[in-house]
Amino acid sequence: MRGRERELAELERLIALAHEGEGGVAVIEGPPGIGKSRLLAEAGHLAAERGLVVATGVADELDRITPWAALLGALTSTNPMIVSRDELMALSGLLDGRLEVLERTRIALEHAAREQPLLIVIDDLHWADPSTLLALGSLTAQLFSYPIVWLLGRRPFPSSPQMEALIQRVMAHGSARLELGPLTAVACTRLAEDLLGHTSDPGMDRLVARAGGNPLYIVEILRGAGGRRGDHASTIDPGTQVVRSLASVVLHHLRSLSEDARRLITVASVLGQRFSVVELAAITGQPTSALLMPLGETLAADVLAEDGEQLSFVHDLFRRVVYDEVPASVRLALHRDAAAALTALGAPVLRIASHLAIGAVPGDDEAIETLGRAAGDLFGTSPSAAADLAQRIVELLADEDPRRPGWVAAAVQMLGWSGRLQDARALGEAYLASHDLPVALHAQIQLGMRRAWLMHTGEPYPTALPTHLVTDTSISAAVRADLIAVDQNPAILARPAAEVAPMLDRAAELVKIDGDAIDLAFVQSIRLGLEQEQGNLLAALTIAQAPLAGFPTPPDRAVAIRDSSIASCLATLGRPAQALEILADALRAASSSGQTIIVSRCHSIRAMVLLEIGRIDDARAEAHAAADLADSLGFGYYLGQALVTVVETSLRQGDLEAARAAAGTLAERSPYEPMGDAPWAAALCADATGQAGVAREALEPIVQRLSQSRFVIVDWYPSRLPHLVGVALRSGTREQAAVAARAATEIARRNPSVASAAGSAFHARGLVASDPELIRVAVRTFAGSDRPLATAAAREDLGRLLAERHVRDEAIEQLDAAYDAYVTAGASRDTARVRATLRSLGIRKRQVMVGRPDRGWESLTKSERLVVDLVARGLTNREAATELFLSPDTINAHLKHAFAKLSIRSRVQLARLAAEREHEQQRA
Numbered sequence: 012m013r014g015r016e017r018e019l020a021e022l023e024r025l026i027a028l029a030h031e032g033e034g035g036v037a038v039i040e041g042p043p044g045i046g047k048s049r050l051l052a053e054a055g056h057l058a059a060e061r062g063l064v065v066a067t068g069v070a071d072e073l074d075r076i077t078p079w080a081a082l083l084g085a086l087t088s089t090n091p092m093i094v095s096r097d098e099l100m101a102l103s104g105l106l107d108g109r110l111e112v113l114e115r116t117r118i119a120l121e122h123a124a125r126e127q128p129l130l131i132v133i134d135d136l137h138w139a140d141p142s143t144l145l146a147l148g149s150l151t152a153q154l155f156s157y158p159i160v161w162l163l164g165r166r167p168f169p170s171s172p173q174m175e176a177l178i179q180r181v182m183a184h185g186s187a188r189l190e191l192g193p194l195t196a197v198a199c200t201r202l203a204e205d206l207l208g209h210t211s212d213p214g215m216d217r218l219v220a221r222a223g224g225n226p227l228y229i230v231e232i233l234r235g236a237g238g239r240r241g242d243h244a245s246t247i248d249p250g251t252q253v254v255r256s257l258a259s260v261v262l263h264h265l266r267s268l269s270e271d272a273r274r275l276i277t278v279a280s281v282l283g284q285r286f287s288v289v290e291l292a293a294i295t296g297q298p299t300s301a302l303l304m305p306l307g308e309t310l311a312a313d314v315l316a317e318d319g320e321q322l323s324f325v326h327d328l329f330r331r332v333v334y335d336e337v338p339a340s341v342r343l344a345l346h347r348d349a350a351a352a353l354t355a356l357g358a359p360v361l362r363i364a365s366h367l368a369i370g371a372v373p374g375d376d377e378a379i380e381t382l383g384r385a386a387g388d389l390f391g392t393s394p395s396a397a398a399d400l401a402q403r404i405v406e407l408l409a410d411e412d413p414r415r416p417g418w419v420a421a422a423v424q425m426l427g428w429s430g431r432l433q434d435a436r437a438l439g440e441a442y443l444a445s446h447d448l449p450v451a452l453h454a455q456i457q458l459g460m461r462r463a464w465l466m467h468t469g470e471p472y473p474t475a476l477p478t479h480l481v482t483d484t485s486i487s488a489a490v491r492a493d494l495i496a497v498d499q500n501p502a503i504l505a506r507p508a509a510e511v512a513p514m515l516d517r518a519a520e521l522v523k524i525d526g527d528a529i530d531l532a533f534v535q536s537i538r539l540g541l542e543q544e545q546g547n548l549l550a551a552l553t554i555a556q557a558p559l560a561g562f563p564t565p566p567d568r569a570v571a572i573r574d575s576s577i578a579s580c581l582a583t584l585g586r587p588a589q590a591l592e593i594l595a596d597a598l599r600a601a602s603s604s605g606q607t608i609i610v611s612r613c614h615s616i617r618a619m620v621l622l623e624i625g626r627i628d629d630a631r632a633e634a635h636a637a638a639d640l641a642d643s644l645g646f647g648y649y650l651g652q653a654l655v656t657v658v659e660t661s662l663r664q665g666d667l668e669a670a671r672a673a674a675g676t677l678a679e680r681s682p683y684e685p686m687g688d689a690p691w692a693a694a695l696c697a698d699a700t701g702q703a704g705v706a707r708e709a710l711e712p713i714v715q716r717l718s719q720s721r722f723v724i725v726d727w728y729p730s731r732l733p734h735l736v737g738v739a740l741r742s743g744t745r746e747q748a749a750v751a752a753r754a755a756t757e758i759a760r761r762n763p764s765v766a767s768a769a770g771s772a773f774h775a776r777g778l779v780a781s782d783p784e785l786i787r788v789a790v791r792t793f794a795g796s797d798r799p800l801a802t803a804a805a806r807e808d809l810g811r812l813l814a815e816r817h818v819r820d821e822a823i824e825q826l827d828a829a830y831d832a833y834v835t836a837g838a839s840r841d842t843a844r845v846r847a848t849l850r851s852l853g854i855r856k857r858q859v860m861v862g863r864p865d866r867g868w869e870s871l872t873k874s875e876r877l878v879v880d881l882v883a884r885g886l887t888n889r890e891a892a893t894e895l896f897l898s899p900d901t902i903n904a905h906l907k908h909a910f911a912k913l914s915i916r917s918r919v920q921l922a923r924l925a926a927e928r929e930h931e932q933q934r935a
Contacts, residue, residue: 193224427463
């Protein structure tokens with residue numbers, strides 16, 4: 012550990028904190044041989060001495076297929092295992108099992124960390140599979156309050172967008188980043204002295220200087236030059252050492268092995284970083300006894316090492332150097348041999364597939380069949396890896412092979428499902444342009460590209476859908492229906508309803524021919540979207556609640572789509588309590604069936620509904636969780652919905668910095684203007700800081716769409732219209748305000764008997780006309796509803812107008828009621844504004860919300876106090892979520908805020924603080 016004292020001290024600090032109950036993350040970066048693995052191993056020893064459970068996993072360059080390979084390697088390395096591989100792999104049957112795997116892993120880690128602190132080490136992260144990267148990004152954030160230290164070792168290169176997203180994600184949560192550079196000259200000398208067992212002399216210094224500060228290089232230079240413990244420079248021949256690179260030094264060392272040993276490690280390099288003696292014997296065709304001598308030689312030479320019941324290369328660089336020295340043709344043949352040997356041993360199909368993906372040759376039907384089974388197994392848990400295998404199958408199939416178009420269609424679907432939209436589009440469009448395909452296959456490829464594009468962006472596909480694909484009867488009716496629905500969904504925001512409605516009606520009729528309940532629920536969800544965009548909220552609910560005709564017992568996938576659609580309609584109609592109830596059903600159905608996009612949809616709707624009913628704390632926490640989920644899975648549409656709720660809740664709580672940050676992310680990541688989320692967030696932030704011109708400009712695209720009777724920006728949250736009127740008036744644009752008021756009036760006209768729409772219309776018109784009588788009607792209309800913030804806003808505006816007209820008593824009455832509602836909701840910024848208005852009328856209010864301190868118990872909101880009370884009693888996030896009817900992610904978000912306010916970082920500290928507070932209260 013020479014020269015790494017600072018880095019080791021940082022890891023010791025994290026381990027000590029874990030011993031006291033606090034978690035943490037550290038990313039250790041550096042080039043090959045710089046000492047990452049050595050540092051991680053030393054951290055493992057220190058953690059074990061401290062009583063931590065140490066779980067270690069290593070990613071393998073030759074196995075980036077098996078889902079969660081590196082993470083599961085760690086979590087199954089302990090005794091007893093933290094999580095069962097078989098239990099998680101059983102979830103591969105789900106449509107998309109990634110979220111369910113994450114949830115079960117999180118629960119297992121919560122229970123394990125309650126028993127004993129954990130150190131989880133993932134080395135060679137740069138080779139990790141996509142599912143491991145997704146899991147690490149989520150679990151490190153979700154489990155921040157537990158005594159779990161995560162150490163992630165990686166090289167800066169190779170990298171990937173998903174890898175960089177993971178690093179940015181963990182860095183955003185305050186993780187340590189240790190970049191290992193070259194050792195100093197002094198440290199190099201000390202290391203050499205340790206290795207040789209004597210003090211430095213000029214000859215040794217000259218030799219060591221060639222290593223450029225790389226510790227592995229130093230070890231190999233000394234070994235290659237004949238150095239061993241006790242030798243002086245005079246006995247070492249520096250002239251014999253090849254010093255072009257570290258790899259050349261490693262090769263020089265390996266050449267000292269016998270021919271049998273070199274042959275053995277050549278075969279081993281193809282098997283990967285870790286392998287068994289049985290596998291070596293199978294691929295070489297030799298009995299185990301024949302391998303004992305060469306194996307002993309490689310162990311003695313520190314090339315291989317025992318790793319539990321398996322063997323591994325002492326350093327991945329050793330394996331890589333050997334592997335790269337093998338001629339490409341021989342290497343491919345060895346991979347084929349490895350696949351055959353592993354098949355004979357009954358190895359898992361994914362292990363076999365990783366070799367076939369490299370070594371298979373075109374036309375190898377057995378390889379194609381195995382890769383196909385592996386891709387099918389992977390799709391539900393690692394769609395990106397499944398897509399890579401499907402693309403490899405396409406390469407192995409001859410152009411004239413009748414199976415090839417089907418695998419192109421499958422690869423397009425898998426690429427799209429994993430969020431690799433440009434890859435899906437490039438493959439699909441290039442194949443369609445160069446092949447005259449049967450029309451049914453053409454339709455499947457188009458559907459794969461377009462469904463993924465819609466699912467991840469919500470935007471129109473860049474090219475028009477060929478008309479014949481929705482008219483040709485040789486294509487199944489269900490596929491044509493799905494093509495129409497996918498094509499028309501973004502058209503809802505761009506084309507006249509008279510053009511879109513007949514197409515969606517046609518899709519609904521086609522589904523009934525040969526579609527299933529899932530197809531029908533999907534088409535109906537888009538049909539109701541058209542009604543919502545047109546402001547026909549009651550009609551949308553009627554469509555959402557319509558039975559899935561012909562499917563008396565629809566599967567959970569269909570139920571999840573239907574129930575989430577009903578919930579969205581109930582939210583627009585001012586029935587939030589019912590919306591929350593049915594959202595819970597939709598979430599259960601979506602989770603059990605692996606509908607990740609519906610899970611994301613439910614969380615984003617839930618955040619808006621919680622805001623609507625005045626649970627601002629919970630709404631903000633849920634919105635953060637929804638945004639994290641949508642961002643990690645690439646669902647841009649629901650990311651926008653979640654972030655705009657983050658903006659609104661942050662502003663109501665007076666956290667302008669958080670609102671600006673969310674608005675900036677929204678503009679960057681989900682800027683699709685017809686949705687209105689990004690301009691609305693920008694307008695709100697500008698209004699909060701008195702930037703009238705910026706607010707005016709931001710509102711323009713929203714107002715333009717409202718003038719065309721396009722209501723998507725407000726149809727899920729009608730009380731935005733009076734809010735929009737207020738922003739427009741404060742920015743000095745009465746015409747914008749008038750357009751918004753007319754839109755509110757039109758929505759109310761189209762939805763008679765809907766109190767929320769009527770109240771919003773009266774409120775908006777009253778603001779434009781400065782007419783307290785209209786707003787008084789709005790207050791009466793809202794009275795008794797589940798929309799306390801909308802009611803409070805109307806009362807505040809009524810009170811302000813009455814005060815301007817010197818109707819002091821009634822003004823104070825209305826402002827008092829608004830004040831109480833804002834206090835109950837935790838809307839500190841709104842409370843401060845009303846308090847100031849009351850002060851101008853001679854009424855002074857206690858600083859119930861505005862005066863809350865930034866730190867300490869008194870700074871906690873009501874929701875945060877409920878959460879910390881339960882967690883302090885020892886409940887896990889899931890147990891607390893069940894108790895409070897929230898999601899575990901919402902609990903986690905509350906904990907983050909509470910921990911920051913209490914200046915603590917662990918559940919242990921929270922329990923101690925709670926006990927001290929209770930003791931003080933009892934004494935008082």
